[in-house]
Amino acid sequence: MDFKVADLSLAEFGRKEIRLAEHEMPGLMAIRREYAASQPLRGAKIMGSLHMTIQTAVLIETLVALGAEVRWVSCNIFSTQDHAAAAVVVGPDGTADDPKGVPVFAWKGETLEEYWWCTEQALTWPGADGPNMILDDGGDATLLVHKGAEYEKAGFVPDATDADPEEWHVIIGLLKRTVTDEKRWTRIAEGIKGVTEETTTGVHRLYEMHKNGQLLFPAINVNDSVTKSKFDNKYGCRHSVIDGLNRATDVLIGGKVAVVCGYGDVGKGCADALRGQGARVIVTEIDPICALQAAMDGFQVTTLEDVVGIADIFVTTTGNFNIITADHMARMKHQAIVSNIGHFDNEIDMAGLAKTPGIERRNIKPQVDEWVFADGHSILVLAEGRLMNLGCATGHPSFVMSNSFTNQVIAQIELFTKTEDYPIDVYVLPKHLDEKVARLHLDALGVKLTQLTKEQAAYIGVHVEGPYKPDHYRY
Numbered sequence: 001m002d003f004k005v006a007d008l009s010l011a012e013f014g015r016k017e018i019r020l021a022e023h024e025m026p027g028l029m030a031i032r033r034e035y036a037a038s039q040p041l042r043g044a045k046i047m048g049s050l051h052m053t054i055q056t057a058v059l060i061e062t063l064v065a066l067g068a069e070v071r072w073v074s075c076n077i078f079s080t081q082d083h084a085a086a087a088v089v090v091g092p093d094g095t096a097d098d099p100k101g102v103p104v105f106a107w108k109g110e111t112l113e114e115y116w117w118c119t120e121q122a123l124t125w126p127g128a129d130g131p132n133m134i135l136d137d138g139g140d141a142t143l144l145v146h147k148g149a150e151y152e153k154a155g156f157v158p159d160a161t162d163a164d165p166e167e168w169h170v171i172i173g174l175l176k177r178t179v180t181d182e183k184r185w186t187r188i189a190e191g192i193k194g195v196t197e198e199t200t201t202g203v204h205r206l207y208e209m210h211k212n213g214q215l216l217f218p219a220i221n222v223n224d225s226v227t228k229s230k231f232d233n234k235y236g237c238r239h240s241v242i243d244g245l246n247r248a249t250d251v252l253i254g255g256k257v258a259v260v261c262g263y264g265d266v267g268k269g270c271a272d273a274l275r276g277q278g279a280r281v282i283v284t285e286i287d288p289i290c291a292l293q294a295a296m297d298g299f300q301v302t303t304l305e306d307v308v309g310i311a312d313i314f315v316t317t318t319g320n321f322n323i324i325t326a327d328h329m330a331r332m333k334h335q336a337i338v339s340n341i342g343h344f345d346n347e348i349d350m351a352g353l354a355k356t357p358g359i360e361r362r363n364i365k366p367q368v369d370e371w372v373f374a375d376g377h378s379i380l381v382l383a384e385g386r387l388m389n390l391g392c393a394t395g396h397p398s399f400v401m402s403n404s405f406t407n408q409v410i411a412q413i414e415l416f417t418k419t420e421d422y423p424i425d426v427y428v429l430p431k432h433l434d435e436k437v438a439r440l441h442l443d444a445l446g447v448k449l450t451q452l453t454k455e456q457a458a459y460i461g462v463h464v465e466g467p468y469k470p471d472h473y474r475y
C-alpha cells in the first residue's frame, strides 16, 4: 500500500480516539448498519480531500464499510491530526509493520508543494486512471482535475504571473509536469461520476464552474443540506473557534472586544461563542439582511475601520478575500489576536503583512506567530491566516461532524448508484434525506419528537412521515 503520513506509531492512539468518536457519531454508525448487507459503494473508488481528523477517520471507515475503495488527503496544510492519519493507514486490523487500512497522504505542517503532491497522489489510482468519485472540501481536488483537463484541451499550461498568489505558482508547476499528450487529467475527469462538496467556499466554486459551462461532472452540494451548514458551520464553529483561541494563546476572552467579520452561518456561531465567553462582540457585514440579524441578536454592527484600533480579537468568517489588510493590522492594538476561520488564507492579507517595512516575524510555537512592527508594537496571527480552528485546535467535535458526514455518505451513495438521475449540474439532497440525518441524531440527545396526527398533517399540508417543510423554508 502506498501512503505518506507523519508517524505510523501514532496509530494506536488514533484508534483509541476513533473508538470514542464512533460513539459520538450516531448518524455514521447507523448508516453503517443500514447498508452493511447491501454494500451500495462496492466498486466506488473515492478520492477524498477533507481535513484528516479523527472525525474524518470515522467517515473514511464508513465509506469502506459500505464497499468503497478510498484514497485520502487533507484539504489544508495544517489540519491533519497525525494520529488519525496513522490509524486510518494501519486500519482496525493492521499493525504499524503491516498496515491494512486506507492510503492517506497527509501530515500536519505540509508545504504547499507537498500539499499539492499529496492531492495528485490520492487522485492517482493503482490499476485505473483515477477515482470514480471525489469527496471534496473547498474544491481543491475538483479544481486540479478541471484545470488539468482544461489545459490538456488547450494543449498548453499558461505561466503563472507575478500577480498570482504563491499557491497558484505551485499548482501551475504541478500541471506543467503532469499535463501531457496522454491526456491524463482528461481521462481522470471522464472516469468521475460526481463530486460531493463539503463547504461554502467549494460550493461557490462549483456553481461558478457550472455557470461558465466548465463543470465536467455532476456535484452534490452537501454544505447546503440544512443538517450541514446550519449545524457544522454554526454550532461546530461555536465550539471550535474558542478552542482555537485558547490552545493558541490562552488569553482570557471575557471582557475583551472581539470583532467577527461576516455574520453568515460561521459568523453566527463565532459571535455567539465569543459572547458566551463574556467578550463584547462587534460584527462587520456587507449584507443588509445579515447585518440586521446581527443587530437584532444584540451585536454592534459597524465597519472594521471604525474599530480596528480598539479590538483585542479578530476572527474573519466571510469566505471572501482581503478582509483584514496589512494596513488594518498595522493599526491594531499591541498583541491583538488576528485569526481566520473561513476556508482559505486570503481573508487576511498575509503577503501584504510580510512586506510591511521593518516588520519582524517571531514564531511563538507552531501556528502562532507574533508579528512585530517597526514601532515595537505587535500582533499575534494564528495558523498563518489559515482556518484557526483546525490549525490551532482539532476542528469541530464528532457529534456535529456526524451530521455533516452522514450527508456526505448519503450524497456519495446517491451519485454513485443513481448516476443517470444526475446530469451535470449542482444538486442539494432532497429534504427527506436531510430530515433523516437529523432524525439519526435525536436519540443520542434524548430528544422526544411530537408525532403529527393525520388530521394535523392534512391541515398543514404535509405527510405524517414528512418532509415537514417546503424547499424554500429557511430554518
Ligand code: NAI
Binding pocket: 199, 200, 201, 202, 229, 232, 233, 236, 237, 261, 262, 263, 264, 265, 266, 267, 284, 285, 286, 287, 290, 317, 318, 319, 320, 323, 341, 342, 343, 344, 387, 388, 389, 390, 395, 396
Ligand atoms: P456564509 O455565506 O453563510 O457567510 C459569510 C458571510 O460573510 C455572509 O453573510 C457575507 O455577507 C459576509 N461577507 C462577505 N464579504 C464580507 C466583507 N467584506 N465584510 C464583512 N462580511 C462579509 O458562509 P459560511 O457558511 O458562514 O462560511 C464562511 C466561510 O467559512 C467559508 O469559507 C466556508 O467554507 C468556511 N467554513 C469553515 C469552517 C471551519 O470549520 N473553519 C466550517 C464551515 C465553513
